[in-house]
Amino acid sequence: MYQILIVDDDAQMRDALTVAISRYGYNVDVAQNGQTALNMLKNKEYSLIITDMKMPGMSGLEFIRHVRAHTLTVPILVITGFATVENAVECMKHGASDYLMKPFSFDTLEGAIKGLLNNDFTGDADIITEDEKMIQILRMAREVARTDTTVLITGESGTGKELIARYIHKHSNRSSKRMIAVNCAAIPENLLESELFGHEKGAFTGAVERKIGKFELANGTSLLLDEIGEMSFPVQAKLLRVLQEKEIDRIGGKNPIPVDIRVIATTNRNLIEEIEKGNFREDLYYRLGVFPIELPPLRERPGDIKILAEHFLKRYTKQYGKIIEGFTPDAMEYLIAYTWKGNIRELQNVIQRAVLLCQSSSISKEHLIIKTNNNGTGVQRPVMTLKEMEKEMIVKTLRLTGGNKTKAAQHLGITVRTLRNKLNEYQLSI
Secondary structure (H helix, E strand, C coil): CCEEEEECCCHHHHHHHHHHHHHCCCEEEEECCHHHHHHHHCCCCCCEEEEECCCCCCCHHHHHHHHHHHCCCCCEEEEECCCCHHHHHHHHHCCCCEEEECCCCHHHHHHHHHHHHCCCCEECCEECCCCHHHHHHHHHHHHHHCCCCCEEEECCCCCCHHHHHHHHHHCCCCCCCCCEEEECCCCCHHHHHHHHHCECCCCCCCCCCCECCHHHHCCCCEEEEECHHHCCHHHHHHHHHHHHHCEECCECCCCCEECCCEEEEEECCCHHHHHHCCCCCHHHHHHHCCEEEECCCHHHCCHHHHHHHHHHHHHHHHHCCCCCCEECHHHHHHHHHCCCCCHHHHHHHHHHHHHHHCCCCEECHHHCEEECCCCCCCCEEECCCHHHHHHHHHHHHHHHCCCCHHHHHHHHCCCHHHHHHHHHHCCCCC
């Protein structure tokens, strides 16, 4: 059963939300402030967090930052009566999954909760795709789901690795229990061992009570180890032993504890290269990669861009109570032309911001704002069309070759004649 945590300093709002959400069939815990909620998150897994924005002490935004710094992608639904487009975008930027503006109906609340619990770009927890390669991957995932084989899912950030992991769990014989997840990159190295394997009271300074680790919490179900490539060598060694022996040792514990788990690991790193650099154990790699799945980036499945964009548009227009019929032709051309280095997650964020900003009946290209600089701050502009990208590539290549058209054509994989025609087309005098 889904477990939901409500964080709100208003007792009446907490009570109203608790009654409504309990009627939907979910288990509910409450916290009156962000710090209390953070303490509760240390000892219990939640399927969804609902938090107010304006609270004394730790604000909702500060609370979201703390959650994202220490946990995986548990969905966070923000509710507030002080709503603007700007603070909505700010919430999303720092890790909120969705946003409700007061007053809202309980039907709207229920729809938002169901949407988040069914994952970000899914329909009934199934991946939205028409790409043949992705369809084949889903077939393989469904086959391996029937076994307890360890699975290693690789791919760029934002390609849906966690979603595939949840798809595997959903179709496994362990699906009656919720999958437990831990982000190896978000937890400090000195705390990861305790997070995974737990500790006894007094095991080390600060261990004021017994902590149950993720492996014990996952007994009888699946454990997702997200960004496994960030795990330190000492913890890798202990993980290898757990996978081999099927038992864990709490820090400070006297006896090993048997566990029955199915491990699914994900990473955006090339683990073969990490092995060569001495950063990852080769024996652990082969133990994890019994069944490897590599997800293609969104730029290699351009046919899915349109259907995903339309899916996100439908979701966010419903969420924000807007009537937006679709995309203008130039907006869709922009979306399909862009390279999407952040993959599906980036596309989702772009559409969400576009819906927030749009005041007309269609999303146009000026609504499609993306970050273009490498450090992820400041500069923003619309995505590029294929022609703009081609023009930019020609200019860069000619500059690289000192204006030598023959060499530039060779680099670009075209004939000199084609290059001249392109220069005329784009009115370039380089």
